[in-house]
Amino acid sequence: MKSIKHSRVLHKLRDLAALALPAQPLLPAFLQSLHELIPSQRNLFDWCDAQGRLTHYYIEGPVDERIARLYFDEFHNRREAEVMLPFASALRGAATIHSAGELNTKVFFNSALYWEIWRPQGLKYRVEAIVRAPEGLPLGSLVLYRGPGEPCFSAEEEALLPAALPYLARLLLRRDDGKDACKDEWVPSAEPIETLLLDDEGRLRHASAGAMRLLLLAGDGLAAGSFGRSVAAEHAALKRLRQALQGQDEADILHASASGRYRFRALRLHALAQDDAGWLQVQITRLEPASLALERRLLALPLSHGQTSVCRLLLQGCSQPEVARRLAVAPSTVADHTRKLYKSLGVRSLQELSERVRKP
Numbered sequence: 001m002k003s004i005k006h007s008r009v010l011h012k013l014r015d016l017a018a019l020a021l022p023a024q025p026l027l028p029a030f031l032q033s034l035h036e037l038i039p040s041q042r043n044l045f046d047w048c049d050a051q052g053r054l055t056h057y058y059i060e061g062p063v064d065e066r067i068a069r070l071y072f073d074e075f076h077n078r079r080e081a082e083v084m085l086p087f088a089s090a091l092r093g094a095a096t097i098h099s100a101g102e103l104n105t106k107v108f109f110n111s112a113l114y115w116e117i118w119r120p121q122g123l124k125y126r127v128e129a130i131v132r133a134p135e136g137l138p139l140g141s142l143v144l145y146r147g148p149g150e151p152c153f154s155a156e157e158e159a160l161l162p163a164a165l166p167y168l169a170r171l172l173l174r175r176d177d178g179k180d181a182c183k184d185e186w187v188p189s190a191e192p193i194e195t196l197l198l199d200d201e202g203r204l205r206h207a208s209a210g211a212m213r214l215l216l217l218a219g220d221g222l223a224a225g226s227f228g229r230s231v232a233a234e235h236a237a238l239k240r241l242r243q244a245l246q247g248q249d250e251a252d253i254l255h256a257s258a259s260g261r262y263r264f265r266a267l268r269l270h271a272l273a274q275d276d277a278g279w280l281q282v283q284i285t286r287l288e289p290a291s292l293a294l295e296r297r298l299l300a301l302p303l304s305h306g307q308t309s310v311c312r313l314l315l316q317g318c319s320q321p322e323v324a325r326r327l328a329v330a331p332s333t334v335a336d337h338t339r340k341l342y343k344s345l346g347v348r349s350l351q352e353l354s355e356r357v358r359k360p
Helices: 004-017 023-037 065-075 087-092 112-121 161-172 211-217 236-244 290-299 305-315 320-327 331-345 350-358
Strands: 042-048 054-059 125-132 138-146 186-188 194-199 204-207 250-257 260-269 279-289
Touching: 004 023, 004 161, 004 290, 004 305, 023 042, 023 054, 023 161, 023 260, 023 279, 023 290, 065 112, 087 125, 087 138, 125 161, 138 161, 186 260, 186 290, 194 211, 204 211, 211 260, 211 279, 236 250, 236 260, 236 279, 279 290, 290 305, 290 350, 305 320, 305 331, 305 350, 320 331, 331 350
Parallel strands: none
Antiparallel strands: 042 054, 042 138, 125 138, 186 279, 194 204, 194 279, 250 260, 260 279
16 A cells, blocks of 8 residues: 555656656666665666567676676576566566566576576566567656665555656656756766876776776667676767867866766876876766756755746746646645745745755
């Protein structure tokens, strides 16, 4: 049974999916909010084509290139069939939810898939949902993971997942590439800034924990063919960055990809010893549309769904009568919501409300 808390999270997911933004830059915010409905360690979404073949994916947290390459080389739609339904079969099947209980077995925990792919990444349990368009065409696979020491997903938790899938499907059905569809201002996301170190030849030598994931997302994305090649040498953003550094010690560029936009900042590090080589420090920041950043802050406020809806329209410049018309409610309802949200947020005017919500 869904609680009031769960209903509020579902309203939040619905509101995020309704934003007029490209699908790929919006997906991270959706997966992050999904943690509030069903707590998990990491969330993953796999996009597929009409034939149920994986095209690309998005995962929270760091990406281990070696493990990813091993998975796609040996396990994907092949050896994983030894202990679980292969990806392609799951996409073509009739089931919507693949329960965590299916893999909570000794056979799975003794398998090569678990010991070579799952365990090194700190993963132990998963619940999977197949996301489909209204006409039944598969759009992809949503996977929630938990690690060792965490409880397996319960039947009650898994029963909450189907209610979120129509909102995710609505988001995914925007088939744009994310590069030019959003005319919004882009601002730094809450995701950590990641760092790379390159040598004088442009070869990647060191990276912070999440740097490779951001670098791949800012390139061709995460897919089966993303691994096993010189990402740094071939990456368009790093090529542009090195060109911008000609004769300078610092450079800063903005880079667009299908997954969104990124800021790359480079600082040339000079060797202190005569025989040592110089280095290039590169920082990568993932950006997000300003309207999404504002929506995140709005949805994080201690307001009811009705108060949030009123607040959103007030911030867009609507008068209270216009808010009532837009929401199809009585003017007295809007006035009551406005009074309560002002009190809850400790503000006394629309200007103070705007400052309170827009403050990073």
